Amino acid sequence: MSSCPFCGKEFDGDPATCPHCGQVIHKSGQGESGEQMTPPPAPPAVPGMPVPEGEKSRKIVPFEDPDAGFFNGLFDTIKLALFQPSSFFSTYRFDGSIGRPMVFALVVGWFSAAVGVLWSLIFNASIMSAISRYIPETENAAMSRLGNQFMFSSIGGIVSLVIAPIAIVLGLFIMAGLYHLFLMMVSGAKRGFETTFNVTCYSVSAKLFMVIPFCGGSVAWIYSLVISIIGLSGAHETDGWKGAFAVLMPFVLCCCLVLLMVLFFGAAIAGLAAQN
Numbered sequence: 001m002s003s004c005p006f007c008g009k010e011f012d013g014d015p016a017t018c019p020h021c022g023q024v025i026h027k028s029g030q031g032e033s034g035e036q037m038t039p040p041p042a043p044p045a046v047p048g049m050p051v052p053e054g055e056k057s058r059k060i061v062p063f064e065d066p067d068a069g070f071f072n073g074l075f076d077t078i079k080l081a082l083f084q085p086s087s088f089f090s091t092y093r094f095d096g097s098i099g100r101p102m103v104f105a106l107v108v109g110w111f112s113a114a115v116g117v118l119w120s121l122i123f124n125a126s127i128m129s130a131i132s133r134y135i136p137e138t139e140n141a142a143m144s145r146l147g148n149q150f151m152f153s154s155i156g157g158i159v160s161l162v163i164a165p166i167a168i169v170l171g172l173f174i175m176a177g178l179y180h181l182f183l184m185m186v187s188g189a190k191r192g193f194e195t196t197f198n199v200t201c202y203s204v205s206a207k208l209f210m211v212i213p214f215c216g217g218s219v220a221w222i223y224s225l226v227i228s229i230i231g232l233s234g235a236h237e238t239d240g241w242k243g244a245f246a247v248l249m250p251f252v253l254c255c256c257l258v259l260l261m262v263l264f265f266g267a268a269i270a271g272l273a274a275q276n
Helices: 070-083 085-091 099-132 140-185 193-211 216-235 240-275
Strands: none
Touching: 070 085, 070 099, 070 193, 085 193, 085 216, 099 140, 099 193, 099 216, 140 193, 140 216, 140 240, 193 216, 216 240
């Protein structure tokens, strides 16, 4: 049995052309000039096709692995993103679909928002309880106002939890779009938008620091920036300063815009005061 060097299929005898693909072949697998004949290049990868060998070197994120289970994959991914971000974003794949990472961000983000609302309600209840001790029992109007304020804050917290999924999804796409845009500006986007979006989703793990009372929100925000910088650098296999540029520039521009607005309104108010 012989095999065709082009299509790889086997056949009997030694025909001049392959009976399967029609390519001209020779007994030695070489052309008449003696040069080694090579098969045609492989077709480009399409959705549903196996992942190229270069991508197989990266592991599947636990939360995206169907064999890991939902909660086991969730906890394992959180631990990797929080405590081993450099290894996590350098050795795992982030160029797949955006559905599963988005679910991860929704679950972690909503839980973190719920914890934040809970701490806010506890803090407001403590403040109102302390204030009520100094209000005479005869001041029914003051007590009623305190009760109404607590009720409104509770309703506001519930409403924020209801709309939190929409806000989380919009925030993910906006931030990932900005990150990828600034990453492209410094030639740091070695992979597609899906990779940047996945990194943005998994950096939401830092929001879990909101379980810490009072300072949890600040810690979560700062650490999410750190994870995003490490994540973009590792997933896109680019320099760290390029990841930092992509993550920090949107906030720098936002601060500059706010400063310009403050200066503009300040000048306008000063002008009106001078006219009067």
